[in-house]
Amino acid sequence: MNKKLIIGIVIGLIGIAAVVVIAAVALQPKHIEERDYKTVVQVKEGETSDEKAYDLKGSASDMGFEKVECTDTTICVAKHDTYNEEGKEDFVSVMDDESGQIVSIGLHFTKDDFTVENIYKQLNAVARNFIGIEIPQEKIEKVKNNLPTSGDDQISIDTYTYESSTIEINMLKVEKSNFYLVKLGIFPTTFYNDATGA
Numbered sequence: 001m002n003k004k005l006i007i008g009i010v011i012g013l014i015g016i017a018a019v020v021v022i023a024a025v026a027l028q029p030k031h032i033e034e035r036d037y038k039t040v041v042q043v044k045e046g047e048t049s050d051e052k053a054y055d056l057k058g059s060a061s062d063m064g065f066e067k068v069e070c071t072d073t074t075i076c077v078a079k080h081d082t083y084n085e086e087g088k089e090d091f092v093s094v095m096d097d098e099s100g101q102i103v104s105i106g107l108h109f110t111k112d113d114f115t116v117e118n119i120y121k122q123l124n125a126v127a128r129n130f131i132g133i134e135i136p137q138e139k140i141e142k143v144k145n146n147l148p149t150s151g152d153d154q155i156s157i158d159t160y161t162y163e164s165s166t167i168e169i170n171m172l173k174v175e176k177s178n179f180y181l182v183k184l185g186i187f188p189t190t191f192y193n194d195a196t197g198a
Contacts, residue, residue: 031110031178033118035082035090037064037125043132056094063129065092082108088179092126100164100188103130107182114180116141123184131186133162135169143169147180159192166192 040062056076060068065078067089077093088108095102105126109119120137127135139158146156154173159166170183187195 031083031112033082033110033113034084035064035080035122037122038062039125039128041129043128043130045132056092059129060092063092063126065090083110083179088174088177094130097188097191099191101130101186102188102191103127103184103186105184108174109180109182111178111180114144116144119144119182123182127184127186131162131165131167135167135184139169143171147171147173161189164189168192 040059056078057068057070060066060076060078063078065080067079068076069078070076074097075093075095077091079089079091081089090107091105093104095104105123107119107122107126116137119140120135123140124134139160143156143158146158147154150156155170156172157168157170159168161167166185166187166189168183168185168187170185172181172183173179174181185192
């Protein structure tokens with residue numbers, strides 16, 4: 001074989017290998033945010049409770065959560081698989097306590113989707129089903145900005161009170177993944193103070 005033919009074959013093989021590698025990278029599944037959360041229960045402005053708000057069984061699918069489980073009469077959890085990633089489901093749970101209802105919301109975000117604007121939009125779309133106030137963008141921004149300096153645990157938390165409720169915003173980097181988890185807790189202040197020893 002002459003040298004030109006050998007060089008042509010080698011270049012051809014390199015070209016084919018490059019195309020295969022590029023195609024493999026291009027065809028890898030992307031983490032695409034698939035959620036469309038909605039506020040479907042109109043809690044009165046400034047109110048922190050509404051009987052209809054806590055009927056998670058009845059409103060979860062309209063809110064954008066398709067899996068609902070109620071373990072007993074005091075707690076219900078609804079889930080949505082936003083990124084089609086096992087173990088990275090968004091959730092909202094409602095629990096009855098003698099001091100009032102406790103709501104917990106957890107939303108997963110990839111690094112690209114983990115923006116103040118997107119967190120604000122998604123979190124409020126869910127939270128407004130349970131409280132008649134908006135979670136302020138500046139509070140979300142404060143917690144997100146504190147995350148890089150939060151130490152080894154990579155958790156950032158802020159709380160504030162509204163009427164008789166304590167609202168906790170919690171963000172963390174999910175270990176060994178490219179995901180962040182944003183959690184919002186809405187607690188009766190008496191319950192929160194007892195639980196945290198405040």
